[in-house]
Amino acid sequence: MTRIALSLTINGQTHDVLAEPHRTLLDVLRTDLGLIGTKENCLEAECGVCTVLLEGAAVNACILLAAQCQGRAIVTIEGLAAPGQLHPLQRAFIDHGAVQCGYCIPGMILAAKAYLDTNPEPDGDGVREALAGNLCRCTGYQRIIDAVLSAARALRTSPPSQAAR
Ligand code: FES
Numbered sequence: 565m566t567r568i569a570l571s572l573t574i575n576g577q578t579h580d581v582l583a584e585p586h587r588t589l590l591d592v593l594r595t596d597l598g599l600i601g602t603k604e605n606c607l608e609a610e611c612g613v614c615t616v617l618l619e620g621a622a623v624n625a626c627i628l629l630a631a632q633c634q635g636r637a638i639v640t641i642e643g644l645a646a647p648g649q650l651h652p653l654q655r656a657f658i659d660h661g662a663v664q665c666g667y668c669i670p671g672m673i674l675a676a677k678a679y680l681d682t683n684p685e686p687d688g689d690g691v692r693e694a695l696a697g698n699l700c701r702c703t704g705y706q707r708i709i710d711a712v713l714s715a716a717r718a719l720r721t722s723p724p725s726q727a728a729r
């Protein structure tokens with residue numbers, strides 16, 4: 565099949581790839597670019613493990629064509645914080661014991677990031693609703709909710725220049 569040249573902006577860097585028009589962003593991220601922090605599971609927008617940020621909004625990369633993402637800023641879990649650093653959300657998930665097998669966590673954290681960017685003072689119900697599309701089979705969710713609320717507090721008190729993206 566004919567491949568098309570794509571120029572994708574991921575974590576602030578431009579990546580040129582050749583890909584068939586039907587290929588998803590998730591497939592290109594993992595297979596072509598080695599960004600395997602974005603997980604795959606249901607492939608039909610039901611579980612949220614493939615969540616990335618597209619122009620700041622949380623999207624399911626498994627149902628998004630890579631070709632639809634040209635010229636739009638994509639952030640994966642690998643680009644959430646500067647190398648060697650943790651985003652306050654990542655720190656809070658660790659501190660609250662919100663990570664068990666970890667498979668859902670990249671998507672969960674990016675969905676939370678998109679939510680906190682527009683809702684910096686959330687309550688538990690708001691966080692729960694925002695993360696309703698991200699399934700976790702391990703944690704029972706409460707520790708995840710607690711971690712997101714804690715990260716929201718940390719982000720409010722940290723100077724923006726010190727906060728990760
Ligand atoms: S793999 Fe994309 S939502 Fe499940």
Ligand code: FES
Pocket residue numbers: 662663664665666667668669699700701702703
């Ligand atoms: S920590 Fe295992 S699926 Fe969420």
